[in-house]
Structures are given as structure tokens and as C-alpha cells.
Amino acid sequence: MIEQPLVSVVLGTYNGETFLKEQLDSVLAQTYPNIELIAIDDGSIDGTVRMLNEYAARDPRIKVYVNDKNLGFIRNFEKGCTLSTGHWISVCDQDDYWFPEKIEKMVRAIGSQPMVYCDSYLCGADLQPLGQKISDIVHYQAFDDCRQLCVFSRMYGHATLITRALFDKASPFIPEMPHDGWLAFHATLYGGVAYLPEALVKYRQHAANVYGVVGGKSKKRDRLHRAERKKREIRRIRIRMNAFYQAVPGDMISQKRLLGALVRSYRNFSPLNDIRRVGLFLANYKLLLVVKRYPDWRKILFCFKMLVKIK
Numbered sequence: 547m548i549e550q551p552l553v554s555v556v557l558g559t560y561n562g563e564t565f566l567k568e569q570l571d572s573v574l575a576q577t578y579p580n581i582e583l584i585a586i587d588d589g590s591i592d593g594t595v596r597m598l599n600e601y602a603a604r605d606p607r608i609k610v611y612v613n614d615k616n617l618g619f620i621r622n623f624e625k626g627c628t629l630s631t632g633h634w635i636s637v638c639d640q641d642d643y644w645f646p647e648k649i650e651k652m653v654r655a656i657g658s659q660p661m662v663y664c665d666s667y668l669c670g671a672d673l674q675p676l677g678q679k680i681s682d683i684v685h686y687q688a689f690d691d692c693r694q695l696c697v698f699s700r701m702y703g704h705a706t707l708i709t710r711a712l713f714d715k716a717s718p719f720i721p722e723m724p725h726d727g728w729l730a731f732h733a734t735l736y737g738g739v740a741y742l743p744e745a746l747v748k749y750r751q752h753a754a755n756v757y758g759v760v761g762g763k764s765k766k767r768d769r770l771h772r773a774e775r776k777k778r779e780i781r782r783i784r785i786r787m788n789a790f791y792q793a794v795p796g797d798m799i800s801q802k803r804l805l806g807a808l809v810r811s812y813r814n815f816s817p818l819n820d821i822r823r824v825g826l827f828l829a830n831y832k833l834l835l836v837v838k839r840y841p842d843w844r845k846i847l848f849c850f851k852m853l854v855k856i857k
Contacts (some may be wrong), residue, residue: 550580554632557585558622562640575684578649583608586626589616624719635736637703643748651792652707655742660712661733663701666842671752679745687841690738692801696790697857699727700837720789722782784812823852
């Protein structure tokens with residue numbers, strides 16, 4: 547029997563003991579036979595580390611690491627991926643539930659592409675279904691053009707499988723955006739993103755989520771005053787767009803041209819730049835707004851919002 551390539555499941559934890567057991571059990575019950583579980587804790591003060599160590603004592607596939615200081619969830623996942631050794635990497639949240647065949651089906655679906663993602667069921671804190679999948683809310687499909695993911699990205703890390711080579715190309719992550727969107731953008735530069743139209747995760751929605759579903763805002767940012775929050779968001783978007791522009795290879799001429807034009811239009815809110823930004827969105831809305839489940843007329847209306855905001 548030929549051994550199948552190793553899949554590294556990278557589990558980031560922080561004060562996650564409430565829901566962690568169900569997630570660990572679901573990962574360890576995967577039908578794919580060759581996995582390692584890299585659990586990296588970001589300074590929990592509850593029973594998370596104790597639970598991880600108890601599981602690791604019973605299962606040699608688990609390796610537990612504890613950070614000396616809190617890195618934040620983006621840097622924590624990046625460190626976990628660096629410590630992994632698999633041919634493929636599957637990022638794992640601490641509070642969801644994976645169906646037993648998740649990894650096996652995603653390995654079959656990824657083909658020669660650097661990333662694949664699947665659908666997810668939305669569930670409450672008790673993992674009871676809420677009657678929706680993420681694909682009911684946003685437009686899910688395969689992606690092969692970075693312009694499709696430079697404004698909105700709705701691929702969630704728990705539902706993705708990537709190659710080690712993609713992680714190496716996308717490192718280091720930038721702190722101005724979630725790692726899953728950063729990886730997805732880079733995947734479009736090096737072969738594209740495959741889509742498996744099957745829900746293989748129960749995506750738990752609860753009060754302690756760092757990010758909720760479909761663009762939910764960070765709970766920490768929600769506590770900031772509105773003006774300060776807007777100022778920070780504008781700064782993050784400008785940094786993100788410039789990082790995207792720098793990442794696009796020079797031979798992708800049309801992609802590089804649009805990203806450069808967006809970078810220039812985001813520099814300030816002068817009337818001329820506002821008009822330029824609207825024009826760019828109108829001319830490219832089928833690419834820039836592809837993940838939105840809107841009819842064309844609503845996408846066109848959305849473009850005019852760029853007179854007063856940036857995305």
C-alpha cells in the first residue's frame with residue numbers, strides 16, 4: 547500500500563476549552579489516514595493547554611506548542627503553518643466541527659491547484675444548524691483571477707486546504723487582513739482556487755468568535771469609537787491593496803494595471819480620486835464584486851458607494 551501524502555492540520559487556540567473537545571474529536575476521526583495535528587496555543591489562561599496535552603499524551607499525531615507571548619490569531623496561524631511538515635496544510639479553528647470525510651474529499655478535489663475550499667453549515671453555539679450554508683449568502687465558485695479577490699474574499703480558513711508551496715509563497719502574512727483571504731489571493735496567482743460544492747464543516751457562531759460569518763467585524767474593533775474605527779479600516783485597506791499590487795507578478799499585465807489604479811485611487815478622498823474609484827468599480831464590477839450574491843443592478847449601485855467609502 548502506498549502511503550498518502552501527509553496533511554498538516556494547524557489548530558490555533560486561545561482560551562478555547564468550551565468548544566475544543568468537539569473540534570479535536572472531529573479532526574482525529576478523519577477518514578484520511580495520514581495527518582498530523584499541530585496545535586499552537588496563543589497564551590490561554592483557561593484549561594485549553596491542559597486539554598491539548600491530555601489529547602497529545604494519547605495520540606502521537608498531535609504536537610502541542612505554547613507561545614511565550616500572545617501573537618494574535620494571524621501570526622499564531624502563520625507560526626503553526628511554519629511548524630507543520632505536511633505536503634498539504636489545513637487550517638483549523640478551535641470551535642467548529644469537521645465531518646469525518648472532510649480532509650479525504652478535499653485532497654481528492656484540490657487536483658493540481660494550490661488551494662481548494664468547501665462549503666460550511668452555519669450553526670449556533672450548540673452546533674445546531676441555523677438553516678443556512680455560507681453559499682446561501684455569498685456566491686461561491688472557483689477563482690482564477692486575483693482581481694476577483696482583491697476587494698472581497700469569503701473563503702474561511704476552516705474550509706480550506708492548501709499546498710505547502712502556496713504557504714511558502716504567501717509568507718509572511720500581513721496583519722492588516724485575515725490569513726485566509728491573503729492565502730486565497732496568492733492562490734489565484736499560482737494556479738487558482740478550486741471549489742468543492744459540499745458542506746463539510748459545522749461553522750459555529752457564538753459570542754466569542756473573532757470574526758463572524760460573511761465579513762463580521764472583529765469584536766475588539768466594535769468597541770472603538772466610530773471615527774477611530776473608520777480611520778483604522780481605511781489604513782488597513784490601503785496597506786492591503788498595496789500588498790496585493792506588490793504580490794502580482796509583472797507578467798500579469800491587466801491584473802497589475804487594475805491593482806495599481808486602485809492603489810492610486812485609495813490615496814485620498816479628493817473629488818477626482820472619488821470619481822476615479824467609482825469608474826474603476828463600474829468598469830470592473832463583474833470581477834471585483836463576483837462574490838456578492840447581488841443582481842447586476844445592485845452591484846452597479848454598490849459601485850457608487852465608492853464616492854464616500856473604500857473597500
